[in-house]
Amino acid sequence: MGELSAILAIFCINVIYAYGVYLPAASGQLNLGAAGFIMIGAYAGAWLNSSAGVGLPALVSVPIAVLYTALIGFVISFPILRTRGVYMVLATFAFAEVVGGVMLNLEFVGGAAGTPVDAHANLSVLLPAALGVAIFCYLLMATRFGLAMRSIHDDESVATLFGVNALMTRVAAFTVGGAIMGFGGALYGHYFNYIEAQQFNVLLSIYILLYVLLGGTQTAWGPLVGALFFTAVPELIRQFGKLVEVKWIEDGRFVAFGALIVLMMVFRPEGVLTRTLLERVFGRRRAHGGPRARETGHA
Amino acid sequence: MNVDILLQQIVNGLMLGGIYVMVAVAFTLIIGMLNFLNFTIPPLFMVSTMMMWATMQGGFGKAFDRALTSLVGVNGKLIAGIVMALVVAALLSLVIERFTYRYMKAKYGDATEHAIPLVSSLGFLIVFEHLVIGRWGSDSLTITSPFGNASLHIGNIQISVPQLTSLVLSLAIVFALSIMLKRTRLGRALRSIAEAPDTAALMGVEVRRIVPVVYVITGLLCALAGVLFTINYTTVDAYVGDKVATVAIAGMVLGGLGNVWGAIVGGLFVGVLEVLSIYLFGSSVEKVPIWGLLLLILIIRPTGLFGHTAIGKGKF
Numbered sequence: 001m002g003e004l005s006a007i008l009a010i011f012c013i014n015v016i017y018a019y020g021v022y023l024p025a026a027s028g029q030l031n032l033g034a035a036g037f038i039m040i041g042a043y044a045g046a047w048l049n050s051s052a053g054v055g056l057p058a059l060v061s062v063p064i065a066v067l068y069t070a071l072i073g074f075v076i077s078f079p080i081l082r083t084r085g086v087y088m089v090l091a092t093f094a095f096a097e098v099v100g101g102v103m104l105n106l107e108f109v110g111g112a113a114g115t116p117v118d119a120h121a122n123l124s125v126l127l128p129a130a131l132g133v134a135i136f137c138y139l140l141m142a143t144r145f146g147l148a149m150r151s152i153h154d155d156e157s158v159a160t161l162f163g164v165n166a167l168m169t170r171v172a173a174f175t176v177g178g179a180i181m182g183f184g185g186a187l188y189g190h191y192f193n194y195i196e197a198q199q200f201n202v203l204l205s206i207y208i209l210l211y212v213l214l215g216g217t218q219t220a221w222g223p224l225v226g227a228l229f230f231t232a233v234p235e236l237i238r239q240f241g242k243l244v245e246v247k248w249i250e251d252g253r254f255v256a257f258g259a260l261i262v263l264m265m266v267f268r269p270e271g272v273l274t275r276t277l278l279e280r281v282f283g284r285r286r287a288h289g290g291p292r293a294r295e296t297g298h299a
Numbered sequence: 300m301n302v303d304i305l306l307q308q309i310v311n312g313l314m315l316g317g318i319y320v321m322v323a324v325a326f327t328l329i330i331g332m333l334n335f336l337n338f339t340i341p342p343l344f345m346v347s348t349m350m351m352w353a354t355m356q357g358g359f360g361k362a363f364d365r366a367l368t369s370l371v372g373v374n375g376k377l378i379a380g381i382v383m384a385l386v387v388a389a390l391l392s393l394v395i396e397r398f399t400y401r402y403m404k405a406k407y408g409d410a411t412e413h414a415i416p417l418v419s420s421l422g423f424l425i426v427f428e429h430l431v432i433g434r435w436g437s438d439s440l441t442i443t444s445p446f447g448n449a450s451l452h453i454g455n456i457q458i459s460v461p462q463l464t465s466l467v468l469s470l471a472i473v474f475a476l477s478i479m480l481k482r483t484r485l486g487r488a489l490r491s492i493a494e495a496p497d498t499a500a501l502m503g504v505e506v507r508r509i510v511p512v513v514y515v516i517t518g519l520l521c522a523l524a525g526v527l528f529t530i531n532y533t534t535v536d537a538y539v540g541d542k543v544a545t546v547a548i549a550g551m552v553l554g555g556l557g558n559v560w561g562a563i564v565g566g567l568f569v570g571v572l573e574v575l576s577i578y579l580f581g582s583s584v585e586k587v588p589i590w591g592l593l594l595l596i597l598i599i600r601p602t603g604l605f606g607h608t609a610i611g612k613g614k615f
Contacts, residue, residue, distance in 0.1 A: 030414060079598035086336050087597055089417070090552060094594040101587035112583060202541050206338075206421050213418050254429035261422030262398050269415045 005123050011231040012123070012130035013188050018211040018223035019137045020181030025209075025217045026141065027149035027173045028156065029081070033092030034181055034208040035200040036099035041069045041182025042189040042200070043109050046117040049190070053108075058119035058190060065186040066179050073178020077171045096205055104197045114196025121190035129187060133180055134224055140176075141220040149173055153217065214264060216271025225272050233257055303455040308578045309571055310456055314531070316570020317466035321524035322547035323554065323562040323569075324473050325517040331557025332493045332513050338420040339395050340521055340547075342427035345540030346391065347384035347525030349431050352535050354380035355442050358435055377445050377530075384522045392518030395423055396511045424540075431537045439536045442529060465527035470563070472523065476516070477559045489513065493557065546573065546586070549593040556602075 017034060024031045047053035048061035056064070076095060083091045109115045140146050148169045151159035160166050189195045207230065215226025234253040241250030249256075264272075322344060329337040349358075355376050357364035371379050399416040449460040480486040488509050491499040500506045521544070528543065529535055550569040554561025569589055576588045 030417075083597050083601040086330065086334075086556075087552075087601055089336060090548065091594060091597040094549070094590040094597065097586055097590035098594060101584055101590065104583050105587075202545065206424070210418060210421055213414055248433075251433050252429070255426050255433065258422045258425030258427075258429065261425065262419045265415050265419040265422070266398065 007231065007235060009123050009126050009191055011227060012126035013184055013191065014208075014211065014227040014231055015130040015224055016133050016184035016187065017181055017208045018215070018227045019133050020177045020179075020184060021208050021212045022137065022215075022217065022220075022223040023140075023149070023173045023177035023180070024170070025212050026146075026153055026220075027170050028153040029170060029174065030089050030209065031092045031174070031177065032089045032205050032209055033094075033096035033099075035202070035205040036092075036096030037069055037073060037178045037181035038185035038188065038204070039096075039099050039103055039197070039200040040072055041065050041185030042195050043103055043106075043115070043185075044068045044182070045186030046115050046189045046195055047109050050116055050118045052116070055118075058121070062183070062186045062190070066183045069182025069185070070175055070179035073182075074171065074175040077174040077178075081167070081170050081174060093202075093205070096200075096202070100197055100200060103200075110196075112197065114194060117189040117193050117195065119190055120193055121187055126187060126191060129183070133183070134220075137180075137223075138220040145169065145172070146220075150218075210261060214261065214271055216273040218270065218275045219273050219278055221278075222271055222273050229272065230257075233260065304578075307456050308574050310458060312571030312574035313567055314459070314462040314466050314570070315574055316550075316567035317462075317469040318524050318528050318531075318543070318566075319547045319550045319570050320473060320563050320566030321469045321520045321527075322544045323550040323566040324476065324559055325520040325524075326548060326551045327554070327557055327559060327562040328513060328517050328520075330551070331559075332489060333400055333416075333510065335399070335416045335420075336548075337399070337517070338417065339391075339399070339423045339427075340517065341540030341544035342424045343388050343391060343518055343521040343540075344525045344528075344544040345535075345537065346427055346431065347388050347522035348529045348535040348539055349435065349440075349537070350384040350387050351380040351526055351529040352440050352442055353435070354383045356440070358440075374445075380529075381526050384526050385519055388518040388522030388525075389515050391427075392514040393511055395420070395518075396514040398423075400510050400514070428537055428540070435537070437537045439534050441534050444530065444533050446530070459531070462531050465531055469524070469527065472520070473559065473563055476520075480559065485509070485512065546589060549589045552593055552596065 017038060020037065021031050021034050044065035045062055048056050048064055049058055054061070080088065080091050080095065103109065104112055141149070148159065148164045151162070151164055152166055152169055156166055185200075211226035211230050212223050213226075214229060215222035215224065234257050237253035237256055238250050241247070241253065322340060325340050326337065329335065329340075353359050354367070367376065367379060399419045444461070446461045451458045451460060451463065480489060488499070488504045489512075491502065491504055492506055492509060496506055524544075528539070546569055547566060550565035550567075551562050552565070553568060554563070554565030572588055572592070573585055577585045
């Protein structure tokens with residue numbers, strides 16, 4: 001039970017992170033700097049909450065940490081969104097490295113030794129939080145704003161022609177995404193009650209971007225599926241290895257998993273979940289040229 | 300501030316920069332020719348350092364070590380390690396090519412389709428790192444340097460011989476590469492692919508045959524950088540690619556994407572910047588000036604310094 005609840009807790013935190021990267025990705029921006037935002041949220045939350053810092057109760061400190069991360073996301077979004085494509089990947093990557101380097105040298109949050117976080121958040125906090133973030137993003141994607149994000153993702157110039165304010169939409173997506181990552185970071189700190197700069201490394205940013213791209217950026221369920229896939233598959237491989245008592249399967253779970261990512265890109269490069277898949281499964285709307293369109297002659 | 304010490308730091312920075320140059324050229328070749336940021340370069344660098352270590356320090360097991368020693372002798376192990384690193388990197392590059400570039404052309408009607416090779420290369424990064432961790436663990440491993448502390452003295456400045464050799468070697472290789480790109484038939488084919496792959500194919504360039512060559516060249520560059528890094532700094536681990544080779548990305552952007560000469564200048568500059576910032580501000584800030592500078596450049600000039608504006612547009 002203890003092991004399962006630990007896995008579930010990590011899963012919840014991963015889901016929150018994934019939605020933070022998903023929102024910019026849904027509007028066509030790849031963010032490889034997740035670790036930077038998470039770190040800002042985690043450290044702000046830790047410093048505001050711990051008795052060595054400000055000592056606010058968690059119910060006050062976490063929202064402040066989220067707002068603070070959102071503010072930084074907003075300020076940094078204008079220069080970062082000037083860059084496109086691979087340059088944006090590089091710029092967000094550089095941002096995370098700079099944040100990591102600065103945090104390592106801020107003595108009042110412990111520097112390289114890390115810093116303790118007082119209040120503990122267990123699964124009863126993390127589960128509703130992750131669910132809340134998922135529902136929030138789902139609802140957000142169903143609004144006019146979500147539609148604008150999707151249209152920019154598909155074709156920015158056409159979206160602009162139709163009157164979408166592309167810059168403001170991208171800034172908003174980036175800022176809200178940053179806030180969500182800050183929230184995830186703050187909860188991470190409260191779950192482990194201790195944070196250190198080395199935990200928020202390049203690999204964290206890479207993993208989170210992979211959750212989103214493998215889950216699929218077309219629907220709001222993508223990050224949930226991606227994070228589930230990422231958390232569950234290595235664990236299942238490990239359990240399988242234990243079951244058949246083959247040590248190298250147990251140890252090699254991440255190798256198998258990385259290979260799975262490569263193969264996914266070969267066979268299903270749009271990610272696990274796509275709009276057409278959802279439509280086909282739930283039959284709400286047929287895909288273009290589907291049977292219904294042909295029946296009524298409006299193909 | 301002592302001028303001698305400062306000069307010594309700059310010399311050390313240039314030596315480190317020599318390693319970055321090779322990795323930055325590898326990055327810049329792939330992004331210039333094939334238009335994607337290849338994240339398999341850091342793990343290839345790491346794998347080649349580990350191959351060097353494993354061959355020289357008996358990481359492949361006692362039986363292999365004994366057979367190797369009887370075959371090439373103790374002194375031949377260095378050469379064996381270099382050969383091992385180069386061969387493994389070249390073979391892995393071919394595998395990587397099969398699963399990244401070939402799927403880039405696929406059309407799925409989705410703006411993130413260009414992320415396909417990026418994601419595949421990140422997948423390879425996970426595979427290689429965990430293969431190495433699974434076999435040799437994640438702790439630091441050291442080789443005994445075959446060259447000891449051999450060094451030259453110019454005035455008060457000390458220059459380590461293997462480091463100087465590696466700097467000269469890396470510059471020579473990159474120089475030869477740029478001549479190859481400019482003068483030979485293969486170089487012309489490569490440049491035509493960089494310009495417009497479809498047109499190149501129409502003009503009779505066998506794109507499918509030549510792209511693997513680009514991968515092998517970049518793989519060999521990474522492997523050589525890894526070999527030189529191992530000989531000069533003697534300590535390697537499974538994360539050395541993340542720590543060292545990613546800095547070369549900053550060097551590449553400084554020099555402009557797809558620009559080989561730019562990557563040389565950028566790589567050397569990043570090396571000097573890293574060593575000087577450690578000297579001036581202490582080792583915990585080593586990467587902040589580099590990444591801060593990169594961020595600043597991207598903000599001021601969103602296409603990078605001296606970058607070809609066509610590269611990286613709307614693509615990953």
